[in-house]
Every structure is written in C-alpha cells, then in structure tokens.
Amino acid sequence: MNEKFKGEIMKELELKYGCNPNQKPSRIYMENGELPIQVLNGKPGYINFLDAFNGWQLVSELKKATGLPAATSFKHVSPAGAAVGLPLSDVERKIYWVDDMDMEFTPLANAYARARGADRMSSFGDFISLSDVCDKATAMIIKREVSDGVIAPGYTDEALEILKAKKKGNYNVIQINPDYVPAPIEHKEVFGITFEQGRNELVIDEHFFDNVVTDNKEIPDAAKRDLAIAMITLKYTQSNSVCYVKDGQAIGIGAGQQSRIHCTRLAGQKADNWWLRQSPKVLGLQFLDKIGRADRDNAIDLYIGEDYMDVLADGAWENIFKVKPEVFTAEEKRAWLDKNTNVALGSDAFFPFGDNIERAHKSGVAYVAQPGGSIRDDNVIETCNKYNMAMAFTGIRLFHH
Numbered sequence: 001m002n003e004k005f006k007g008e009i010m011k012e013l014e015l016k017y018g019c020n021p022n023q024k025p026s027r028i029y030m031e032n033g034e035l036p037i038q039v040l041n042g043k044p045g046y047i048n049f050l051d052a053f054n055g056w057q058l059v060s061e062l063k064k065a066t067g068l069p070a071a072t073s074f075k076h077v078s079p080a081g082a083a084v085g086l087p088l089s090d091v092e093r094k095i096y097w098v099d100d101m102d103m104e105f106t107p108l109a110n111a112y113a114r115a116r117g118a119d120r121m122s123s124f125g126d127f128i129s130l131s132d133v134c135d136k137a138t139a140m141i142i143k144r145e146v147s148d149g150v151i152a153p154g155y156t157d158e159a160l161e162i163l164k165a166k167k168k169g170n171y172n173v174i175q176i177n178p179d180y181v182p183a184p185i186e187h188k189e190v191f192g193i194t195f196e197q198g199r200n201e202l203v204i205d206e207h208f209f210d211n212v213v214t215d216n217k218e219i220p221d222a223a224k225r226d227l228a229i230a231m232i233t234l235k236y237t238q239s240n241s242v243c244y245v246k247d248g249q250a251i252g253i254g255a256g257q258q259s260r261i262h263c264t265r266l267a268g269q270k271a272d273n274w275w276l277r278q279s280p281k282v283l284g285l286q287f288l289d290k291i292g293r294a295d296r297d298n299a300i301d302l303y304i305g306e307d308y309m310d311v312l313a314d315g316a317w318e319n320i321f322k323v324k325p326e327v328f329t330a331e332e333k334r335a336w337l338d339k340n341t342n343v344a345l346g347s348d349a350f351f352p353f354g355d356n357i358e359r360a361h362k363s364g365v366a367y368v369a370q371p372g373g374s375i376r377d378d379n380v381i382e383t384c385n386k387y388n389m390a391m392a393f394t395g396i397r398l399f400h401h
Contacts, residue, residue, distance in 0.1 A: 010035045018046045036180030037151075041164045042172035044149055048127055050077050052151040053127025057177055058082060058236040063131040065205055065228045071111035071138075073108055073126040075284075078241075078256065080122035082233045083114030083249035084225075095277045097293045098141060109137035114249040116145060119270050120297045127151075127172075134159045142166070144296065153178040202396060204231050209369055209392035216390040221345055222247075223367040223390075230346030231398065236304070237348070239399040242365060244271040245344045251275070252363070256362070260347070268363040274331060275340045275364075276304045286322040295320075302345060304328060340364035348398040350374040352366045354383030361387045371397050375401075 001167060012029030023178045024044050028035065044052065051074035054205050062070035070085035085107030090350060093099040096117030098158060108130060109126070116123045128142060130152040142150060149172025150163065154159035188195045206224045208231065219227070226245040237255045242263045244252040252271030257263035285303070287296055299320050302311045308327060312315060317324045345360050347370040357380060360368065368384060372393030384391045 007145065010038075013039070015046050015049075016043065021249045022395065032183075036177040038175045040155070040160065040173040040175055041172050042149060042167075043127060044172040044174060045299050047076070048149055048172055051075070051127035052129060052149070052174055052176075054236045055079065055127065056151050058132040058232060059129045060178075061204070061232045061235070062229060064227055065232060066248075069106075069108040069111050070131040070222055071108065071115040071125040072129045073112075073115045074129065075122055075126055076209070078238045079115075079233055079236065079250065079253055080126060081115040081118035081250055081253070082229065083111050083300075084229065085111035086114075086248040088113060091278050091283070094283060097296075098118075101140065103137055103140060106135050107135045108132050108135055112138050113141055116141070117396065118249055118251050118274055120251070120293075121291075121301055122270075124294060125298075134163070139163050144293075148172060149174065151176055193365075199219075200235065200398075200400075202235070202398075203237070204228050208394055211393045211395065212390055213372070214389060214391045216388050218387070218388045219367055219392065223342070226344035227346055227367060227369045227392070230344055231394070234346050234348040234400070235398050236371070236400060239348050239401060241348045241398075241400070242267040243346045244340065244360075245270075245339075245346070248363075251343070260349070260352060261355055261359065264347075264351075264359050268359050271340075271343065271363045272337055273301065273304060275337060276328075279328075279333075279336045281326070281328045281332065285325055288320060288322055291320060304333065337362070337364070342366050342370070346370070348400070350377070351380050354379045356380070357383040357387070357389070365389065368392070369394055371395055 011034055012027050015026040018023050018026040028049055054077060055072045055074045055206055056373055058072050059070040062084055068086050072082040073080045079340050088110050096113045098113050125146050127148050128150040133154040135156050136158040136206050139162040143162050143166055151174040153176055155316040163171055184199055186197055186199050209224055209227055230243040230245045233250050234241045240257045240260050240263045242254045243250050244267050252267040253273040254263040254267030262298055282300055311320055337389050341364045343364040344367040345365045350373045350376045366389055368389055368391040
C-alpha cells in the first residue's frame, strides 16, 4: 500500500510549459519549505496542477463536511462534477456507463462514478481529485475513462499499477501530503503586479444554513448536506457560479458566467440533462455495438436537445442506433422533468432578481442557499414562497478567481 506520504523532497518542479506552449519557462515551487506532492507517474503540466490543487481542496472539504469519501472531476480550473460516496442506484450505474463492471463498488468508487457521470460531456479529459487513498475499484473506473490525471493522498499497490499502465504509461499520478497546511496568506502575480490576500478558510457546515428567510423553514439534514456540497463546490468554481445538487452529488454546475441568470440557466440545463438521461426514452436507446461511451454521450446530448435531428435524420441514425428512436418531444421532456424534486441550489453571490428562482423551480429545486444582500431580496424571497421553497441566507460571498 502507498497510503503514507513518502514523497521525494523538492522545492520546485520544472514544467514543460505554462498555460500555452509558447509560455516558457514554467515551474511550480515553494518560497519556503518543500513541495507537498510527489509525481508517481507521468509529467503533469501547469493546468493539470491548477486543477489538481483546486480539486484537492474541494474534496478535502467535502470529506470534512460530510464524513464521506469525495471525488471531483475538474476541467479548466472549475469542477465539472463533485460528489460524495453514497451508493449508486441501478439507473445511475447505467447512465454513468459502469453497469457492466463486475466488481464491488467502494464508497470512493461511487464518489468518482458520480462526479464523472453528472456531466460526462464536460468531464471528458478531466483531472481527478480524490479525498481518500485510491483503491482498485476506483482505479478500474478511471482506467476506462479519457482523463489527464489524478491526485490523491495515496494509492494501493493494485491501484497504482492500473493507473501507471494508462495512456501507454504516461498517465499523470500525483500523491499529495494530506498533512500539508498552506500559508495563511496567498500571492498571485498578474501583469507583473503581485496581489496578496488571506486564504479563504471559511468552514461550511450544517450551521451555515441556519438563517432561513422564507415562509418554509424546513431544511432536512439530507438537504443541508446537499447545500453544503453545493457551497463547497462553488468555493472552488470560477465565478459567477451556481450549483445544483441532488442526493450527494452536483448535477449541474454553471461556471465563469458574467450574468447570474445565465449561470443559473447553464447549470439548470446541465441538471435537466442529467435527469433526462434517466428517462425511459433515453435508457431505451439501442446503440450499435461499435459505438463507444464518448460517442454515446454525444448522441444522447444531441437526442435530448434541440438539435435532435442531427442523430435522428435518415442517413444519420443508422450510423448510431440499431433501431431508429422516436423523437423525445418537448412535452414529454417537460413531463419527465416535472418528476425531478428535492434539488438543492447554491449560488456564490446573491440573486439580484427572482428570475433565478423561477428558472431553478423548473429544475426541481426545493432548497436554496445564497448570501443575500440584494436590494431585491424581498422579490427573491417572495418568488421562493410562491413555490414553497426553503431558502437560507448565508451572509457570505464565495467568489473564486
């Protein structure tokens, strides 16, 4: 087993290049002390490390907040998915393409299957962060997915052997010292100018949601857990950001949008897609045997969207399906979406208008957490009351840049 951190002592690690190939030289280094990581395989790059370190913070906080193993799937310094290790339903195993895996799913494997599976289009080519020692079951799921690398506090010998064989031996495997504590002051350089700030050490727990401002004051423990997952996820998501969570996993994350309503819509559309993938119409699609998981994901995304004729037109469907699927009508999709309930929604800053709540309602949101503080708070609360939603004001913004 490789649980204990026994990393090679390094003050710096030279990288191939920065964000782009023309940005050289590139390295990560410590002004004081040694780097808290060891590269066990591969040659991680600049963006890989940005994803790895942000993702590690996210899963570490999820583990502390819930007591459950956690995983996240990062792309371009924002999570595409995040989850804790609750059991998978039969339907979830099918939509995450793990129903054919004849093995015992550990809690960590469940967490990664959920984190990867929530938004498979965005997770393609992800960087993975795991809160716990990577076991064989989790490594087996990672093995079959298109991914750039993984960071974890350790790896079992079996897991490490599996991961080292991925990508013709070039898969990036990073071990991080779980006891590492960063300095309380952060620095960042932009345009040759150094920025300094205190680290965001805010602790998000069940009491974070005590100030319920709506007529409905009932937020059950499971919903508080989901709201905590939403807010911790947002803490490491490029702002503006909104996160929909259900049953211990993010189901829709909207990142880096200038307008909050566009962010709510983007995250809501991803949440809707997650739910639509569980509908009988999608579960019943009969793909040709030669169609791989990524191409199935692409086809499903088109089938449930407005461009469904791209995969249903004569001359197109024959290359994907054994039997031509029926059109998934707007009315049928709306009827199925109406069955999604008890979704939790978090926002990294206040909702300025009630239109965000109107959009959230269409995706089954029943519980909301946001800082509050808008001059139109009354309108937002009134809109929540119209749908009997429970909304907590946290009083704290969670911008991340």
